[in-house]
Amino acid sequence: MSIAAILAVADGSENTTDVLKAAFRMGQQHDAYVEVLHIEADPYSSIPLLGEGMSGAMVDQMMNDIRARNSEYRDAARGYFDAQCKAIGVEPKSADELAGARGFNVGWRNLEGSEDDVLAHRSLLFDMVLIGRPPEDRESAYTPALEAVLFNAGRPILLVPPGTSETFGRNIVVAWDGGGQSAKAARNAMAFLKQAEKVTVISLVRKDDDKTDPQDLVFYLQRHGITAEARRTEILSSAGESLLAETSEVQGDMLVMGAYSHSRLREFLLGGATQTVLNSAALPVFMAH
Structure with a gap:
């Protein structure tokens, strides 16, 4: 998959x-357009969630609090955007100003609404989406927005954790379980794999699994001019x-994997490889479903 819009x-x-550094670097590497999107919560959408018996004054206060928080987050996001543009010497513009432009350029877009709905719709015509990994103090890195991109928009994501190295992508690991999600992730990550200095295909297998062979994917990558090593390892703890x-x-320094090979509900409630990686990975993770 070529990358022209991020x-x-x-x-x-x-x-x-970290997200912007990764996105701008990728944009420069692939001569791609990078749109930076900030989504503000719609204050009115919170009204149905308010408890019964709340007075009008209380509702107004809550909406004012949401607007104040929106302004704080918007100003912070825009500040990070302007600073990163300055750091690499690119002129910050609105996304609409760059309509139809080609090559590496970056634009800013601010939208209001439900995060998962806005992101699912906006990401439809982008080759991939970069999302920051939630803070460690959150119980789960699962978010409706992440699911919206993977399932509703069908777009791959790159989950960027805090402290991501600016040189990630030189030594890429591809998880291979012989399934459709793994295959799609590998195909969508082809642009990264072709630029990597080292690629390792890892298959984690149960004791009685004699079918899953990482060499199958290695052969496929070789047809695309990518040299890769195969590792087949028995699962000792969780996948x-x-x-x-x-x-x-x-x-x-980067992991490529299929997301939610099992049902989302099973992964979310009982845990699974996707959920474990989302919660614990300290390196960028490229996921597709």
């Missing part, structure tokens, strides 16, 4: 800097923990 989500948190341990073992 959507980067700027939520105003400190992780926004997600084993995958991250194997990735660390080969010193991978």
